[in-house]
Amino acid sequence: MSDTVIQNPEPNYLEYQGRYKGIFAWIFSTDHKRIGLLYLYSMLVLFSVAAILGLLMKIELIAPGKTIMDAQTYNSFFTLHGITMIFLIVVPGLPAVFGNFFLPLMIGAKDVAFPKLNLLSWWIYILGAAVALSAQFFGDGPPDTGWTFYAPYSFRTGTNMLPAVTGAFILGFSSIATGLNFIVTIHRMRAPGMAWMKMPLFPWAIYGTSWIQVLATPIVGITLLMIVLERTLQIGFFDPALGGDPILYQHLFWIYSHPAVYIMILPAMGVISEIIPTFARKTIFGYKAIVVSTLAIAFVGYFVWGHHMFTSGMSGTALYTFSILTFLVAIPSAIKIFNWVATLHKASIDIQTPFLWALCFLFVFMIGGLSGMVLGALSANVHLHDTAFVVAHFHFIVFGGTGYAFFGALHYWYPKMFGRMYDKGWANIGLAVFFTGFNTLYLPMFYLGMIGMPRRYYDYVEEFHGPNIVSSFGAMLMISGLIIIITNLVRSARKGEIAEADPWKGKTLEWTVASPPPLENFAEIPVVTKRPYDYE
Amino acid sequence: MEKEQHTHIVKYKTYVFVLIALLFMTFTSVAITSLNLGPYTVSAALLLAGCKSLLVLLIFMHLKFDKKFYAIMAASVFLLLGCVIFITFLDYLYR
Amino acid sequence: MSNHAHIDEHRDDEGAKTGMWIFIFTELILFGGLFIVYSVYRYLNPAAFHLAAEELDTFIGTANTVILLISSMTIAMSISAIQYQNKKLTLILMGVTILLAVAFMVNKYFEWSGKISHGIYPGSPTLMEASQGEILFFGLYYAMTGLHALHIIIGVAFIAYVMRLVVKDEVQHDNFTILENSGLYWHLVDLIWIFLFPLFYLIT
Structure with missing residues (x-):
């Protein structure tokens, strides 16, 4: 990579040699770019494991009755799949990988506000992951509660709950530390001239996300702690035998876990808001509306948790309130969709892989969002609650939303991160296979849910067989697509052609530095005079 | 970095006055509880706690400055x- | 990393304080979760909570409140003292804060051990015979005051660490953000107690 050295006398962050050598130069590095990649690699490994668990579950469901695993194994598989995917991948996902790597670059800073805390939060992440996953290997069998740890089952089950719950508790600290770091970074370290309303939209999304991380995570922390205390010390919190109310557990759990959905989706929206203007070669339509809707989602999203509990026996008043609020929170999301589409209007679009990911995101996110409206309606919810419909909706939003944005971001910023370009042909083929597989997998599940197939069962009656075969076939196709995509990216990190500093003609600050960025990002802190997407 | 902060020094006397107010409210809430005002006991105690926390936040924690x-x-x-x-x-x- | 350290070493006092405040918000929400549980169960079991609260000693509770309020004042004063460049007074005030914290913990120890010797602790046979509301009350009592006590211990460790920095002159009149932050943390502990006190001791 000699040419980057010529552009910039300082070594790039990948080649830099500090006090430590080899792997220690990475796991003890306080460089936000290296930490971002540490998260990326850890998540890629965990994601592969959890995706394979998902595939195995779909293979189990290819035919009624026992196919490849028994009921208890299936229970532990969907629990582990959920814990890993939610707590270890999609919640930290975009902020920890791309927030870490690009937030300082996009606001013109040399690093985050607290680099050591940043490294610490990666270590806490690894510790939490190790503790949570250790539940699989010792004790009385892997947890089988599902990722929600609902009381009272979570302290009645004989399986090894404590490590899983403790692990999730520890991961909360990592999430809080990252959020805190980003808020302070955005407040204190924006480049001179970058007023709030001149900040690109991905940092804005990270800002909203960080506030949710900071203000919602402690609730789940204390809730999980109560489960631990209840299991170990018999302190009565949620056990009806001790006077507790299990529905209160659900309240507390969703007070965090619903905002957590916005922790997942807000940065995804931020990524899309970056990709679309770059490839449309046009200023984003309604910058202010997107900013305001980001903050509105973060705020209103805090008060809709009850829509996960419509059949739990809540009071009627609570039901109506949560249903109305759920419909309200859809408005700012829809505003963003309109803004993205309006940006594409009369634009001279350069169709590249990241842009195709963004388009696919729009498609699946709309399906996910609109099916969410179906679930937000009280009467429909009673019918669809705990069916495959919910699973399909959830995966369209979380995998379709966050997952697509994650891969979109990876393809968008890849040349910047590694200084090399992936094979665009293979990337597009991978996307096509993945997208086809994704829809073949999850669309039939909407139908299955509507005709009454419950979720979280390893078995089903013969009537559900046909759509399940299609769905399981889709799962295999989707995994093949993922293999193509990831292989292409991994291969290109070494063998891809050298990328220039600004391969997509992006206008935000990260494209003004060399690819890969030099150790300190900016030799001189830039002075910002223009708005972020200035293509005029 | 810029050094715009840390110019305001709170006088010792201010803190003493705040402490006296806090102690006064503490004893008042204990006294009110023994009066047995029925349902108003809790509201009175929480109201006083609210005032106390406001004082702590504004003066002790410097939110005012x-x-x-x-x-x-x-x-x-x-x-x-x-x-x-x-x-x-x-x-x-x-x- | 050694020759990489110049990145880390930008000093931003306001940023450090912002970070501390955000951390304090997370702590408030953490206890907020317990307050939600408390208020729901109190609403569902008013009589039992009333009965159980009479078991608690208002005198010890009041004494501990006074102790914490004074300690909050002393740590706040120590910040003024360092600004007046009075190192000795700063150290004295911080020392007094720690002593008061220890007094608080001693009180707490006697209070808890008294309860435990009466057979009132989570899972105890005596408590299991009591009504469900009382089980919930004492569960919350131990959890909330216990978590609060844990914060006291962390606060003492934090203040002791900053005292060492003051002794070594690493915290001075123009560089005392960490002292301010330890003070903020200590006030948080006080703030939570201000609400715990009426909710557990004054509901008679």
């Missing part, structure tokens, strides 16, 4: 908690 951002955020956090408790009680009050 610091940038407004901190005060706004602290108020928002309490407002958020209040809203969450309110919405939770929409379930329990009408069940």
Whole structure:
């Protein structure tokens, strides 16, 4: 990579040699770019494991009755799949990988506000992951509660709950530390001239996300702690035998876990808001509306948790309130969709892989969002609650939303991160296979849910067989697509052609530095005079 | 970095006055409890606790002298908690 | 990393304080979760909570409140003292804060051990015979005051660490953000107690 050295006398962050050598130069590095990649690699490994668990579950469901695993194994598989995917991948996902790597670059800073805390939060992440996953290997069998740890089952089950719950508790600290770091970074370290309303939209999304991380995570922390205390010390919190109310557990759990959905989706929206203007070669339509809707989602999203509990026996008043609020929170999301589409209007679009990911995101996110409206309606919810419909909706939003944005971001910023370009042909083929597989997998599940197939069962009656075969076939196709995509990216990190500093003609600050960025990002802190997407 | 902060020094006397006010409110709330005002006991005790925490936040924790951002955020956090408790009680009050 | 350290070493006092405040918000929400649980169960079991609260000693509770309020004042004063460049007074005030914290913990120890010797602790046979509301009350009592006590211990460790920095002159009149932050943390502990006190001791 000699040419980057010529552009910039300082070594790039990948080649830099500090006090430590080899792997220690990475796991003890306080460089936000290296930490971002540490998260990326850890998540890629965990994601592969959890995706394979998902595939195995779909293979189990290819035919009624026992196919490849028994009921208890299936229970532990969907629990582990959920814990890993939610707590270890999609919640930290975009902020920890791309927030870490690009937030300082996009606001013109040399690093985050607290680099050591940043490294610490990666270590806490690894510790939490190790503790949570250790539940699989010792004790009385892997947890089988599902990722929600609902009381009272979570302290009645004989399986090894404590490590899983403790692990999730520890991961909360990592999430809080990252959020805190980003808020302070955005407040204190924006480049001179970058007023709030001149900040690109991905940092804005990270800002909203960080506030949710900071203000919602402690609730789940204390809730999980109560489960631990209840299991170990018999302190009565949620056990009806001790006077507790299990529905209160659900309240507390969703007070965090619903905002957590916005922790997942807000940065995804931020990524899309970056990709679309770059490839449309046009200023984003309604910058202010997107900013305001980001903050509105973060705020209103805090008060809709009850829509996960419509059949739990809540009071009627609570039901109506949560249903109305759920419909309200859809408005700012829809505003963003309109803004993205309006940006594409009369634009001279350069169709590249990241842009195709963004388009696919729009498609699946709309399906996910609109099916969410179906679930937000009280009467429909009673019918669809705990069916495959919910699973399909959830995966369209979380995998379709966050997952697509994650891969979109990876393809968008890849040349910047590694200084090399992936094979665009293979990337597009991978996307096509993945997208086809994704829809073949999850669309039939909407139908299955509507005709009454419950979720979280390893078995089903013969009537559900046909759509399940299609769905399981889709799962295999989707995994093949993922293999193509990831292989292409991994291969290109070494063998891809050298990328220039600004391969997509992006206008935000990260494209003004060399690819890969030099150790300190900016030799001189830039002075910002223009708005972020200035293509005029 | 710029050094715009840390110019304000709070006098010792201010802190003493605040402490006296805090102690006074503590003893008042203990006294009120022994009066047995029925349902108003709790509201009185919580009201006094609210005043006490306001004093601690404004003077001891310097919210009054610091940038407004901190005060706004602290108020928002309490407002958020209040809203969450309110919405939770929409379930329990009408069940 | 050694020759990489110049990145880390930008000093931003306001940023450090912002970070501390955000951390304090997370702590408030953490206890907020417990307050939600408390208020729901109190609403569902008013009589039992009333009965159980009479078991608690208002005198010890009041004494501990006074102790914490004074300690909050001393740590706040120590910040003024360092600004007046009075190192000795700063150290004295911080020392007094720690002593008061220890007094608080001693009180707490006697209070808890008294309860435990009466057979009132989570899972105890005596408590299991009591009504469900009382089980919930004492569960919350131990959890909330216990978590609060844990914060006292962390606060003492934090203040002791900052005292060492003051002794070594690493915290001075123009560089005392960490002292301010330890003070903020200590006030948080006080703030939570201000609400715990009426909710557990004054509901008679």
